[in-house]
Amino acid sequence: MQAEAVRGNRLTGFVSGLPPVAWILFVMVVVFSFASPNYFELRNISNIFIQSMPLMLVAFAQTIIVLTEGIDLSLGTQVSFVSVLWILLCQYGVPILAAAAITVAVSMGVGATNGLIIGKGKIPAFIATLGMQYVLYSTSLLLTAGASISFSDYLFQFVSETKLLFIPLPVWITAVMFCLTWVMLYKTRLGASVFALGGNPDAVTLAGVNANKSLIKIYGFAGLLTAVSGLIITCQLESAQPIVGSGWEFEAVAAALIGGTSFREGKGGIGGTILGVLLISTLKNGLNIARVPSLYQSAIIGTIILAAIIIDVMVRRRRNG
Amino acid sequence: MDETILRVHSITKRFPGVKALDNIDFDLKRGEVHILVGENGAGKSTLAKVILGAYVPDEGEIFFEGQKVAFKTTRDALEKGIAAVYQEFTLFPYLNVAQNIFFNREPRNKLGIIDHRKMERDAAELLRSLNCEYIDVRAYVKKLSVAEQQMVEIAKALSYSPRIMVFDEPTATLSEREVESLFERIHKLKAAGIGIIYVSHRMQEFKFIGDRITVLRDGKKIGTVGINEVSDKEIVKMMVGRDISQVFHRSANVFSGEVLKTETLSDRAGRVKEASIVLNKGEIVGLAGLVGAGRTELAKLIFGVDPIGGGKVYIHGREVNVTSPVHMVKCGVGMVCEDRKRLGLAVNDSVAWNIMAVSLKKYFPRFIIYYNKAYDIVEKYKTQLRIATPDVLRKCKFLSGGNQQKVVLAKWLSMDTDILIFDEPTRGIDVGAKIEIYGLMDKLASEGKSILMISSELPEIIGMSDRIYVIREGRIVGECKRAEFSTDDIASQMLGIVGDAHAS
Amino acid sequence: MKKYLDSIKHSRTIYSFVGLMIMVVISSLTVNKFMTFDNVITIFRQASTLFILSAGLTATILMAEIDLSVGAASGFIGCVSAQFLKADLPVPMVFLLGMALGALVGMLNGFLVGTVKMPSFIATYGVSWVLAGLSVIVMNGAVIFGLPEGFTWFGTGYVGPIPVIVIIACIIVALVYFLLHRTTFGRDIYSFGFNPDAALYSAVPVNRTLYAAFILSGITAGIGGLLMMARLNAADATMGDAYGMQTIAAVVIGGTSLLGGEGGIVGTIIGALLLTIVVNVMNLLGISSFAQPMVVGLLILAVVMFDTYTRAMQEKLIE
Amino acid sequence: SSPAPKTAQQAPAAVADSKPVDHSKLPTKGIGTSISTDVKAKKPYKIAIIVKNTTNPFMVKSIAGTQKAAKDMGFECISLSPARQDSIDDQVKIMEDAIQMGVNGIILHPIDSNGIMPAIRKAEAANIPVAVIGTPAAKETFLRSGVDYTETGVLITKAVAELIGKKGKLIIIEGPPGAQNAIERLQGIKTALKDYPDIQVVASQTANFKRTEGMQVTENLLQKYKDVNAIIGANDESALGAAQAVKAAGLSGKVVIGGFDGNQDGSAAIKSGEMAVSYNTDPFGSTYLAAAYIVQFLNDGTKPPKFFVPFPSALDDPIINAKNIDNYISNIAWWK
Numbered sequence A: 001m002q003a004e005a006v007r008g009n010r011l012t013g014f015v016s017g018l019p020p021v022a023w024i025l026f027v028m029v030v031v032f033s034f035a036s037p038n039y040f041e042l043r044n045i046s047n048i049f050i051q052s053m054p055l056m057l058v059a060f061a062q063t064i065i066v067l068t069e070g071i072d073l074s075l076g077t078q079v080s081f082v083s084v085l086w087i088l089l090c091q092y093g094v095p096i097l098a099a100a101a102i103t104v105a106v107s108m109g110v111g112a113t114n115g116l117i118i119g120k121g122k123i124p125a126f127i128a129t130l131g132m133q134y135v136l137y138s139t140s141l142l143l144t145a146g147a148s149i150s151f152s153d154y155l156f157q158f159v160s161e162t163k164l165l166f167i168p169l170p171v172w173i174t175a176v177m178f179c180l181t182w183v184m185l186y187k188t189r190l191g192a193s194v195f196a197l198g199g200n201p202d203a204v205t206l207a208g209v210n211a212n213k214s215l216i217k218i219y220g221f222a223g224l225l226t227a228v229s230g231l232i233i234t235c236q237l238e239s240a241q242p243i244v245g246s247g248w249e250f251e252a253v254a255a256a257l258i259g260g261t262s263f264r265e266g267k268g269g270i271g272g273t274i275l276g277v278l279l280i281s282t283l284k285n286g287l288n289i290a291r292v293p294s295l296y297q298s299a300i301i302g303t304i305i306l307a308a309i310i311i312d313v314m315v316r317r318r319r320n321g
Numbered sequence B: 001m002d003e004t005i006l007r008v009h010s011i012t013k014r015f016p017g018v019k020a021l022d023n024i025d026f027d028l029k030r031g032e033v034h035i036l037v038g039e040n041g042a043g044k045s046t047l048a049k050v051i052l053g054a055y056v057p058d059e060g061e062i063f064f065e066g067q068k069v070a071f072k073t074t075r076d077a078l079e080k081g082i083a084a085v086y087q088e089f090t091l092f093p094y095l096n097v098a099q100n101i102f103f104n105r106e107p108r109n110k111l112g113i114i115d116h117r118k119m120e121r122d123a124a125e126l127l128r129s130l131n132c133e134y135i136d137v138r139a140y141v142k143k144l145s146v147a148e149q150q151m152v153e154i155a156k157a158l159s160y161s162p163r164i165m166v167f168d169e170p171t172a173t174l175s176e177r178e179v180e181s182l183f184e185r186i187h188k189l190k191a192a193g194i195g196i197i198y199v200s201h202r203m204q205e206f207k208f209i210g211d212r213i214t215v216l217r218d219g220k221k222i223g224t225v226g227i228n229e230v231s232d233k234e235i236v237k238m239m240v241g242r243d244i245s246q247v248f249h250r251s252a253n254v255f256s257g258e259v260l261k262t263e264t265l266s267d268r269a270g271r272v273k274e275a276s277i278v279l280n281k282g283e284i285v286g287l288a289g290l291v292g293a294g295r296t297e298l299a300k301l302i303f304g305v306d307p308i309g310g311g312k313v314y315i316h317g318r319e320v321n322v323t324s325p326v327h328m329v330k331c332g333v334g335m336v337c338e339d340r341k342r343l344g345l346a347v348n349d350s351v352a353w354n355i356m357a358v359s360l361k362k363y364f365p366r367f368i369i370y371y372n373k374a375y376d377i378v379e380k381y382k383t384q385l386r387i388a389t390p391d392v393l394r395k396c397k398f399l400s401g402g403n404q405q406k407v408v409l410a411k412w413l414s415m416d417t418d419i420l421i422f423d424e425p426t427r428g429i430d431v432g433a434k435i436e437i438y439g440l441m442d443k444l445a446s447e448g449k450s451i452l453m454i455s456s457e458l459p460e461i462i463g464m465s466d467r468i469y470v471i472r473e474g475r476i477v478g479e480c481k482r483a484e485f486s487t488d489d490i491a492s493q494m495l496g497i498v499g500d501a502h503a504s
Numbered sequence C: 001m002k003k004y005l006d007s008i009k010h011s012r013t014i015y016s017f018v019g020l021m022i023m024v025v026i027s028s029l030t031v032n033k034f035m036t037f038d039n040v041i042t043i044f045r046q047a048s049t050l051f052i053l054s055a056g057l058t059a060t061i062l063m064a065e066i067d068l069s070v071g072a073a074s075g076f077i078g079c080v081s082a083q084f085l086k087a088d089l090p091v092p093m094v095f096l097l098g099m100a101l102g103a104l105v106g107m108l109n110g111f112l113v114g115t116v117k118m119p120s121f122i123a124t125y126g127v128s129w130v131l132a133g134l135s136v137i138v139m140n141g142a143v144i145f146g147l148p149e150g151f152t153w154f155g156t157g158y159v160g161p162i163p164v165i166v167i168i169a170c171i172i173v174a175l176v177y178f179l180l181h182r183t184t185f186g187r188d189i190y191s192f193g194f195n196p197d198a199a200l201y202s203a204v205p206v207n208r209t210l211y212a213a214f215i216l217s218g219i220t221a222g223i224g225g226l227l228m229m230a231r232l233n234a235a236d237a238t239m240g241d242a243y244g245m246q247t248i249a250a251v252v253i254g255g256t257s258l259l260g261g262e263g264g265i266v267g268t269i270i271g272a273l274l275l276t277i278v279v280n281v282m283n284l285l286g287i288s289s290f291a292q293p294m295v296v297g298l299l300i301l302a303v304v305m306f307d308t309y310t311r312a313m314q315e316k317l318i319e
Numbered sequence D: 001s002s003p004a005p006k007t008a009q010q011a012p013a014a015v016a017d018s019k020p021v022d023h024s025k026l027p028t029k030g031i032g033t034s035i036s037t038d039v040k041a042k043k044p045y046k047i048a049i050i051v052k053n054t055t056n057p058f059m060v061k062s063i064a065g066t067q068k069a070a071k072d073m074g075f076e077c078i079s080l081s082p083a084r085q086d087s088i089d090d091q092v093k094i095m096e097d098a099i100q101m102g103v104n105g106i107i108l109h110p111i112d113s114n115g116i117m118p119a120i121r122k123a124e125a126a127n128i129p130v131a132v133i134g135t136p137a138a139k140e141t142f143l144r145s146g147v148d149y150t151e152t153g154v155l156i157t158k159a160v161a162e163l164i165g166k167k168g169k170l171i172i173i174e175g176p177p178g179a180q181n182a183i184e185r186l187q188g189i190k191t192a193l194k195d196y197p198d199i200q201v202v203a204s205q206t207a208n209f210k211r212t213e214g215m216q217v218t219e220n221l222l223q224k225y226k227d228v229n230a231i232i233g234a235n236d237e238s239a240l241g242a243a244q245a246v247k248a249a250g251l252s253g254k255v256v257i258g259g260f261d262g263n264q265d266g267s268a269a270i271k272s273g274e275m276a277v278s279y280n281t282d283p284f285g286s287t288y289l290a291a292a293y294i295v296q297f298l299n300d301g302t303k304p305p306k307f308f309v310p311f312p313s314a315l316d317d318p319i320i321n322a323k324n325i326d327n328y329i330s331n332i333a334w335w336k
């Protein structure tokens, strides 16, 4: 009996210790399952996952940047830029995988440039990346003359439609990137500097770390994640859309914050971000499946996301006393 | 080669508005503890940081083991084996203890992957050597107490296996037990031939661990002496630059009527416990206590910055509902904060607007500002307090510490409140400015203003106060009138010990 | 001398002004019809919405906060007001309601930032998301047009050779200038922006000031939305979208620092003019509109970098 | 010199046979809100109408057209729109959601010809017929309806050219760069202009289908080209913006303005003389027609006579001008 009581306590302890986003997500899934019969089906769940992968990667990128007390407003346009660059290179006759590699490298370069402007140039991240956002937006439009551009290759279909052990390839790719990011964050010095920069930037320098170099690497790593996101969305749309990623940077911040990452003290991590992104995709998908008129959807989504962030802020404040 | 491990030759370092170090010579031998003392702002931390590569000196040279070195960053110094416990908080709240201790030096494999297990083992061992095995190496630093955090800072510095260690006020936030462990460790380091630079204000520590002592004042070196060659009194005299009696001037005053009274005042965090104090018209009341005793917390409660947990505040005999500084200023209370740059001033704003910050609504109750009038007011206080600035529109960050403090005082003088709380009013300013401020406080009191003064400098608090409250761990533990003042008594009350084992 | 207690003399606005002058000279040389009276009036007329929207925003940015909801709020208020006009409410009433609605939006932002203590960046973005969604609902997918003459006059009418909307913009800018630079409220904003903690200890009513700044930003967003609609003689749900980031660009290019305290409304006007001239000139030169955001982005980076550089230089000099 | 980027222009759908289908062969009668049909659904099918956004009346009336069709024919209409206006990846997601909901047919306004293809393939794999309206998909689907954009461009340009006496200066206000329909329409305009060598295009700039931008661009251009004779806006909204600017510049009556869509405000402008011509693009009727074809197919497998059934087409007298405006407003207009 006593053992049971202990276990009960542990369970309630575990449950009440869960981040608020887990709760909201759970409630949402229950509500949608009741609201529509074909909601809780494997195919739909799989849909939600596939649909959220590109945003998920951008949200990982945004999370590590927010952890450094930064922000990257150019992530969305980076996705578009990557997509455009890849297809363009293919159209010029570069082999598709080589083109992808070049694209990834360029994207990391773009990220690193952000880091350079912020660190060396001592420009607030908000402004530096706002400038970069405008520049990349223009670049993508100029490169494509504003139109979507396409290239046909079996690779696109292969990536977006193959399943390995019942799990679609984009999910695998994202999982791999998650592991990579996780290892970077928790198992390398760069990762430690992410939390350190957000927690106590002056002390980073005192510890003999070149903070500017770290920023360049961190934003460069974000560029890597965005690049993969751009490649996946290109495969999913089998074409490059010059403005496809616009606005993702904000959804990504929202996901990170809903997931418990905070702009202060280097607090948070990418685990919560997964839930944050899933919350946003579940919401969008559920509203459609439950046939909520599209007219009302945008306002509903906005309100719920705002509410989720408020709840997260409040609950954590209460927990920390 | 002689046993000097480090030599600093005519170092000068300037900051906007101050010469923090002026032509300083300094040396450190193997296996010695070299103590650096001086008043707040004397330049101790700056000297330490120059040695550590955190600041690049404007002039001068540094020799490490006879070799000239030019550190550009702390990394350069760390590579030579010069590590430090800084005065500031240098930990990262959301990294764990082990990660903090080995930050940027984590053991890793060829792929760059950190070996957490080894790191945690090493961290635990280090902490054990400091008698701190109770600190969980996997806990976020954020969750530790202030003292525990300080021990982690010390462990972090030790983990570099340095050849020179710099301790900048390491004991300020430690309890006795931890101080003992630290000293034990310092003695071991000494025995191992490591040179130690030790910055502290606590005189009683000097004799216990020190070998030589260097006194700084206003960025200048006053002298270096063997620890056994001087008395505490002489050290104080070197620090202050003149006899204490010359510095403090207090006119005899008659006090009439209570202006401020607190009744069992407590905060919510438990740092202030049932404090009852009284302040009379025309009186200067000192609040003595160790760093962390809760003096600032009490002041913040009275000024309405922090929410009150229990108790009452009376002003002119009437109970007031302490809600916010806005309200307390209306009730006639003003506060000069201890942290000038963070809380006292908008350093990027001009002198003029800083002076007007509080009193603006008093002079311009109808919302609209008339520049001519504002300008006249600013000029008046600039002249009255002799604030040295070529232009009242100059940003405060370009002023020296003393002048900055005068700006803060001008801000409150222009508001003309009856009650003033001065928290460390002379921290980090030169002696000249100090004397001016003491004179001003005396004048204010004789004009019938009441002052509650918090200070960590006993001579100052004894020299200026009409009455003193001693506060320890959030409680008022003693009260004495000017006639009964005795350094010994007050110090032992502050420390919570009975007897006279302490320096006079 | 006494006059210059005003912070303008000491702010970086001067660099933005030099930038504007350089731009004007280059434009006059490259575009032959640039310095005509008509074109100047056109530029001002086009910039007037931006003037109004970014005027209130300047106050929030001076406090080191940001209001990303300006564009969405102006669009939303425009949409709601269009419905009011359709319901035959009198024009002055619609203006009042529009401003009240703006104040309400500002209050919501103030609540989230000041009371809930969310970062303003994300709070106002959330609010803008909700408002954009509400605009869609309010319009129900329609475009409202054919607004009463008495109303569209504010957007399209002229007093002599000067468009009414330019006059209104100037009045609002003057009012905000007065508020920011000549009142105790304005000083509170600056105090807060320079150092919120010091402001608290200086008995500045910090939360009230924060609310007030967001409310100001909401009200100007409301007026901007109304005039945008009057100028277009129509309202649609997406009309405010373009202004979300453009207003911030105007403020930043005008030399107001996102770190708070530095800058002011004069800079914002210059920033807004610069942005408008860039678009105007690119149109006149027939340059692809795709390149416009690039120019804006580079302008933002250039201004801020130049500012940071000169600041560092000045600090060295004073030492 | 670089090869021009390959755009969806080269996709097969765009070159599909776009000859109008004889009225008598259509399953529907009439046009605009008066459209009707004899087709009845044999089962209560679920048919989804997926639009680009919910802010444009054109899209909203597409939904309305499907809803009327649902009532007339007896099926269930599900309307969906991207949460982020005009976002292609959101549109792909809602296509997938629709498939998940088990719809029997989809009527779709694709945001992008190429980007929508994977989603269309998924629908087809699930045996769901997809009828596209307006912007075509990159490959042939069950049906394409709505207007032939190239044709609209040609016809409006001809109408404008005749009104200015086949010579003079012309400003083109383009649609959103890259938007399929805008590209085709511009193509049509340029094709038609080949027949009018005396008409000179002095400027061609984008206004993104928006009234504000149409106004600003025109304001700026009018500084330089005060003597312009005509302006063609890529849709009514941008043309209305241009009209606003022309009015503000005091050039009312001197500039012939043409637009496309025949929307409510555009119609009013034609009536008041501020605009000269527009083209009835009838979203209401085209989705209704698409729905009728889908229901026929679901009933008994009947396929449309060919892939692209333009509607309204030249046969429907789509040009709206001062002469027929009253009839258009009272009997035909899709926006009522």
Ligand SMILES: Nc1ncnc2c1ncn2[C@@H]1O[C@H](COP(=O)(O)OP(=O)(O)OP(=O)(O)O)[C@@H](O)[C@H]1O
Binding pocket: B015, B016, B018, B019, B020, B038, B039, B040, B041, B042, B043, B044, B045, B046, B047, B087, B401, B428
């Ligand atoms: N980063 C800085 N920027 C500007 N001024 C500085 C800076 N650091 C120190 N100062 C100034 O240099 C002088 C010496 O400061 P320092 O910190 O060395 O004093 P200290 O002796 O360590 O005092 P304390 O006992 O308070 O720690 C002070 O006037 C201080 O205000």
Ligand SMILES: Nc1ncnc2c1ncn2[C@@H]1O[C@H](COP(=O)(O)OP(=O)(O)OP(=O)(O)O)[C@@H](O)[C@H]1O
Binding pocket: B145, B146, B271, B289, B290, B291, B292, B293, B294, B295, B296, B297, B338, B424, B456
């Ligand atoms: N128990 C505690 N837990 C956490 N922080 C503490 C504790 N006690 C003190 N501190 C911190 O130590 C610092 C000094 O504390 P406090 O202001 O109460 O002391 P004080 O008597 O005013 O000393 P001083 O004015 O010399 O700093 C503050 O920053 C406070 O937050």
Ligand SMILES: [Mg+2]
Binding pocket: B044, B045, B046, B087, B168
């Ligand atoms: Mg110090």
Ligand SMILES: [Mg+2]
Binding pocket: B295, B296, B297, B338, B423, B454
């Ligand atoms: Mg204190």
